[in-house]
Amino acid sequence: MSFRSRWVDPQNAVYLVGTLCFGLGVVHLLTEGEGLGTVLEAAIICSISGVVLVTGYQLPHRRISTVGQWRTVWLGVGVMVSFAMLALSIWMIWRLEDRANELFFLVAFAATLGAAVGTRSGMYSIESEERLNEAEDLTKLLTINQRVLRHNLRNELAVSFGFLNKIEAADADEDVTADVQIIKKHLRKLLRTSDRTREIVSIRENDNGKRFDLPAVVEEQVARIREQHPQAAITTRFDDDCTVSAHAAFPKAIREALTNAVEHNAADIEITVSVHENQQGAAVVEIVDTGEGIPKFDIEAIEGPQETQLKHTQGLGLWIIYWTVKMSDGTLELSESTSNGTVVRITLPQTG
Known part of the structure; x- marks a missing residue:
């Protein structure tokens, strides 16, 4: 994935396949004689190659992610090769029966037809698949907001109303400052939860990509966490220079991953943040801590097909990470470290 994204985009890849198929038609016309039959055969190949070129033109305008567009390309190439191999097999059978002729036309026609069928059907099928995934994601997102807001709204307002009733029943000369401060505290928590759920929705709805120097981004966020939490022991290790295209x-x-590690564990927690390139050429950020680990139900909520019970701020932070990585065509893995802490592993395709 990283090599392809550095050197060519999906649209140009489809154009390349279409041009190759068109070239097969031209070669057939120039090498197989000047008869009308040859001209018609070449016209058939070139016409079908036009379908591939039209697909390439339409591809970036469809509601398909970059990963989905590359899947369309490879599906088209795969069907093209399969059709060409099928044609070659038919020709070999004909040859065994002394009926072999028109090998080039047969293979060229089959390959071009395969490219047209593969890219066209691939574009539509992958677009449908991604729309289905999008609907499932939106359902998941709606469930998150509904459950979190319902739980927090009920709890925080119940506490606030309890203290308001206490203030209402208090004597005129009674000091209620402490009660007012408690009410403010719970309302601020409710406001913060509302802001964070709105932030999750914003990440999902705004697909704004940017190029990032991964070590620089990580170093900047580590510096911010160190400033806010001087007691945190954070070690960084940058094995490779990685540039990625990710959500804004x-x-x-x-920062959410680092904050979760610092704020939801003991003060003596040790955190190691590393950046490296894996064997597939993708960029990997690993955040490993020696804390108590992420609650099991939070991990199940992230990794499961549907959102499960989620009732606290740490879970919301995980969803911010999840949606950001997902919208960046990356993967998020949560696992247990050797010290029974947590490993947060983010993998993203690199760009040149």
């Missing part, structure tokens, strides 16, 4: 909220996702 990606620095926020890194």
